[in-house]
Amino acid sequence: MGKLYLTRSCLPARRASSPALYFVKFEHCFCLQILLSLSFLVPLSTGYRFMRLLLFSLLLCVGCGNHLPESLGPARKIIVLADSTDWQTLEDPLREIFETVIYTPQAERIYEIALGDVNFLKAHKHEQRKSLMVIAPLNANHPTAQFVKEILSPEVQQAILDGRAGVTWKKDVWAKDQTLYIVSGKNIETTVENLFMESDRLYSTLENAVDHSVRENVYSFGERKDVTQELAETYGWNVRVPFGYRILETYPNFVVLARDNPNRWLSVYWEDDVHPDQLTEDWVIQKRDDITGQWFGGDRIVLGEVTVRQTEFAGKLAVVLQGLWENEAEWKGGPFKSYAFVDVDLNRLFFIDIGLYSPNKKKAPILRRIDLVAKSFTIHRAFFQDK
Template sequence: MKIKLKVAPILFLFLVLVGCYHQPTVREPEYDIFVFAETDDWQHIERPLCQIFEKEIRTPQLEKLFTIHYADFSKLEKLSVRKNLLFVSTLESQGEIATIVKNMVRSPEMVRKIQQGKYFIFKKENQWVENQLLIALIAANRDSLVAKLHRNAQKLYNLFDKHNRKILLRTMYAQLENKKLEKQLLDKYGWSLRVQHDYFLVKETSTNGGFVFLRRSFPERWLFVHWVQTDDATKLMTPEWCLNRRDWIGKKFYENDRVNRKFTTVKLSEFNGRLAYEVTGLWENEEKIAGGPYKAYIFYDEPTHRVYMIDIAVFAPNKRKLPYLAQLDVMAHTFTTRQEFEKK
């Protein structure tokens, strides 16, 4: 089953000039978000913004993907070359940042829609540098601003996360790509994904469905695709089956790796337009005294009558693990079946 996620259109009018030239391209993803707001507004929005963007994820250490930084008007020119910028104000706010934000929506029609609560999020890409995302949040008053932050929390997080993924996709495959292995997977198993040049094929088998294991070192990270043929996906597409199957794979192919169920969550989500279970948490191996974060997507592909499990994991002691997991997630989302490949 395929689903489509609707995103409301976002309008934007930006009238501020910082310098008369276009700065160099921001080539790598950044995980810092710089927030421009008046001091009085910041005191009310700091906590909800941190709750939205600084979500802590156990890897097993607590990590956050994004970090919020407050900036005032004096830092605007210096920070205009950064990738993630967030301007926040209300129609009632006073000051240099408030003036900049209100100049974005000078038309009476737009002001009226903001007062009515119909407009809140305004988006502009590549304002001062390529690969830059600038978001402006404008509400009628401070109470409305805080309420809308809570109401639009996931949408705001997704805007920056999606933008980061887009940059990752470009940078990860900008140079070398293992197209020979990609074709081999498509011809042999009826599915493929984009493989960076420094991943290598460790294991593959067609027993008990199918299993393909790709790996990269320094630090250790890997991706596997497992599939099971079935005419009744309802017997397999359950949270308990997802966890049990992951443990079975860990025992059979990963020298007794297993899921730490205390720190694992299973939720309904989507994967490339398909309804899917999304599993996130920690894997562990007591014998090796090892562990780390993992994520898996489990979905049913109707044309092939297969339940797929696409799983990504990292082992990187003493390093931040979320950026590596984000790269693997981008790689996982390049997955395509033969039927989808032939339609392109």
């Protein structure tokens, strides 16, 4: 994929029969005087005058990259700058790719798509959004397509026309902790094709950006370093324990961290002499029911409401369960997520489980926050070597 470039080069302007298009990388820092002069290299025809003023205002925002404004809005909400005519074709694919649903048990969208207008880039502060996407075909003549052409280099535009590129993204363009996504193609049909072709990478990039934003918020009030250290010194593993969490229960091979309002937990169970081949789908589901049935008063997985997949966790291949738990005796339930893996060097199964009980409230954002704490799980091997 080609790199993103912004308007014109820092080289001195030169006159020509037609304006020469030079481009500068986003990550370079330029003095305001150069930016001012470069912005006026845009042709002064009526069709370009608005774009010149728009780009100039963006250049003022960029200034020297060390002084970017704070980004606005939740990272999970993607503002999509697209022409209204293109939107009729783009809306369904965009929602299909990004607006995945989790059942908690209510259906909750993990990410949200919202249409924006490039003509109101400044007025609606779209340029400061944490997640901003610009999508338009190169053969269009509307302002969004013109905007795409102005921020992509000629080389990248040619690669798009040749079918060698179509999607790219850049961090911290016009605001701190911002991710700008650009999707294009030679026409609207190839633009949609490029969107689907790169959907996995786009989604993964969004996931990482949202995780970064949420993680900073989770630990913004501090970390219970005393609890984090206690776990490491007592059990040989730990997680970064955010402020507000406490150790609720401890057993020889089971620890529960909890926080109230709403009721949420993170538990770690471990067991020796479990072979990795034992971690089949049915075995892991039954193991969770055994653990929660013993220590959580009969909690169990709701049959038919669980997905099973594999992922990397703490540097190991882990089985992931995600779904709904229920407790019939207490008439309770909610979402959960579990990671099960075997550390072959220690000959030990670790089973990390998170969940919450929060009736009549959105649960997906809270589950994500607990999940990020779980993903900080670390094994301290020196602890076991000293045993």
